[in-house]
Amino acid sequence: MQLNKLFLKVTVCLFLAVLLFQSCADEEAPGVSPPAASSVKIKFYAFPASSAGDSLAERDDRLTSVKAWLFENGILSEVWEQIPFSGEGYELKLDKVSGRLYAVAAEDGLAMDMRDAVVGTLTEQEWLKATVKMKGGELKHFATGSLDLSAGESRVSSSTLVLKRGIARFDLQIEPDQSIEVESLTLKNALQDAYCFPQESVTVPEDAVYGDHVVRFSSPLTSDSLGVVHVYEQANPELKVCIDAKVSGSPVRLEEKMPEVIRRNSVYVVKVKNEEQGLQLSIEEWNKEHIDLDVSVSSRLKIASASVLPEGVEVADEGSTLKLPHAATDFVFGVDCDNELELVSAEGSALVQVEAVPQTGANLYRVRKPLYVPNHPQEEVVLQFRRKGLTNAYPEDCIRLSASPNPVTVSGLLAFDPETYACDFGRYIDNELGVLSLPDGKQLSVEFDRGEDPWIKIDGRDSSGACRVIAGWKPNDKTADGRVQAARLVISDKEDASRREEYVVKRRNYGLPVTWFHGVWWCKYNARGNSKSFDDQILSSSDPAEMAGKTVYDYLASCPAEDFLDLWRWEYMGDSGMGMEVVDDGGKLVLAGYNNGEKVHLNKLPANALSPEGYELPSFEEFNRVFDATDYIWMMWNGSHKLKVPWEGHEIVNRERFWRNGLQLGTVPMQNIIICRMSSPDFPEHEGITWYGASAQWNSDGIRHADHYNNILFAMSSATGQGWYIAGGLDNLYLNKNGAGANNSRVLRFKKSPVEYIYGYLE
Secondary structure, three states, X not given: OOHHHXXXXXXXXXHHHHHHHOXXXXXXXXXXXXXXXXXXXXXXXXXXXXXXXXXXXXXXXXXXXXXEEEEEOOEEEEEEOOOOEOOXXXXXXXXXXXXXXXXXXXXXXXXXXXXXXOOOOOEHHHHOOOEEEOEXXXXXXXXXXXXXXXXXOOOOOEEEEXXXXXXXEEEEEEOOOOOEEEEEEEEEEEEOEEEOOOOOOOOOOOOOOEEEEEEEEEEEEOOOEEEEEEEEOEEOXXXXXXXXXXXXXXXXXXXXXXXXXXXXXXXXXXXXXXXXXXXXXXXXXXXXHHOOOOHHHOOOOEEOOOOOOOOOOEEEHHHOEEEEOOOOEEEEEEEEOOOOEEEEEEEOOOOOEEEEOOOOOOOEEEEEEOOOOOOOOOEEEEEEEEEOOOOOOOOOOEEEEEEOOOOOEEEEOOOOOOOOOEXXXXXXXXXXXXXXXXXXXXXXXXXXXXXXXXXXXXXXXXOOOEEEEEEOXXXXXXXXXXXXXXXXXXXXXXXXXXXXXXXXXXXXXXXXXXXXXXXXXXXXXXXOOEOOOHHHOOOHHHOXXXXXXXXXXXXXXXXXXXXXXHHHOEEEOOOOOEOEEEEEOOOOEEEOOOOOOOOOOHHHOOOOOOOOOOEEOOEHHXXXXXXOEOOOOEOOOOEEEEEEXXXXXXXXXXXXXXXXXXXXXXXXXXXXXXXXXXXXXXXXXXXXXXXXXXXXXXXXXXXXXXXXXXXXXXXXXXXXXXOEEEEOOOOOOEEEEOXXXXXXXXXXXXXXXXXXXXXXXOO
């Protein structure tokens, strides 16, 4: 006969106590938060009586030393050395309701390291490291608990603090009718001291002491026995159990390793069985799911047949389960039971809320469940009840709620918050955001608030029901100032667009001013400051040339000197993305922070290593669509050049040059600073690319070369480090293929990264 059956034949009370004790909990038992008032009732669960002759019930009666400690703001503020017994239990009167209350119930003589519990001095973290020790080889029983006096929304006139056992119990199961007599049981290498309160994980104190714990029975045990030995919670791979027994009068010694982790408030069963190969020993942690109930508490709870359930809610499992749809629902159901029920807990989902309908006495309960977002898993919620008049709650007194998952799944970058139904990227992003897979009969659409651009589109449903969600880009968007841009994805019935589910997608809408040239959207301005940050760049919402009604070429030729130098003075090297400014160093123009020992070649970095989201460095080939001519390109002259490799048949590039004069940076005057525009006569609607920037620096001599500041080195993406450079003096400036070394500074001119969906262009 199984051990659990034998135990439960004794009395219902015996079952209740065992069941409660074996309910493992790694944390202190939660209480109900008190009001700004009165009292806390302190209770602890009792062990059942033992058939081994050790009166455990009597031992529970000796847990009479009940003390409490209150910590406020992490510091000990009050101590109760002995809490009085009030008839129904121990009750603590409170003058104030704040902080966290700790309580310990123990046998007299519990050796507890109090950690110098001085009010106003002891911290809560120090207190939680308090330990208990065996005294004279005897383990004293104790129970602990804590209660947050400040938490909770529901306030009642009094609160209950439930204390849970600080030790583990070992029971002995002996297979009957096999002439087995157990004379003694020894726990080898058992922990002799332990933490009084649970830690984040099961652990042992520093300098812990270990030893053997021997229990010799006054008369040999021949049948199942409860509580033959108790031990402290411990993580101990060296813990073993040894049994001395006789089988048909012949002595036998058995030894077996214990589980490496022994948890407080848990029951372990040492099983002794005579097999063909001899006497066998095994250890199991008690599984409460397999305990049989006595008839007095075995009647199953069922959903009341009179319950009016909404669409999508179904009764299953012979009335013990409610199946809920993935959609939002709010309803009341009844439970058939001869007793009045108390809802003790509803565990399994943070989203499903269940509460008793007050003042009815009819076992009615309200269920509120929100819409589950795509990819939210199925959830099982267990509603645990306690019958009126009973002290304890039983696993069988429950109703299960089975909440279905959303049939729509999503892959990719989209992930919707289960409470807000939003996916907020918090940054600029474009191209494919994700793929939604829809069941038959469903459709996906996108909606925008009035005045918002259609920045998201749905790429139609394929044969598998998959719909791509694509974020787009708008060239030179005047609203792209970093504002939040939102759209609603709507899932609905294909037949009549009913049963809508709305999910919001958000991004930060940033954009850099661009111009199109031979298949590339080039940025109009060089990078400045932190090249990776939109906040440091010229945005399309505040393009100074656009605001002045001019092209960039015309604007740079005529803008105030201070504004020109602010755009002109930035260069980069290495992989930091932090720009270096041209400064006056004792009458010499140099780059602040220049490092002649730089080893990282900027051109060899990934194309998007230094750019804001959605932008990147153009490739060497894309620069060739502008610079790679059949002959020298003389930058000091206006004119045109012919490309070696025409872009889709377009080979002519026009050039315009302007010398900016009358500039001064610090004490250094600057003349003949080049500004050059290159454009295509085949695409006159685009203003072309305007080149400007300071000379490269490659040593401590600064940026002046051949008596001018126009030897510009262009950054680009090239795995081999190729590049383009304006070489020569003022009277012979020409473009030259030259990637230069890692310690050469460069101007950064980004392009828009490839984007699948462009909206609002030429509107």
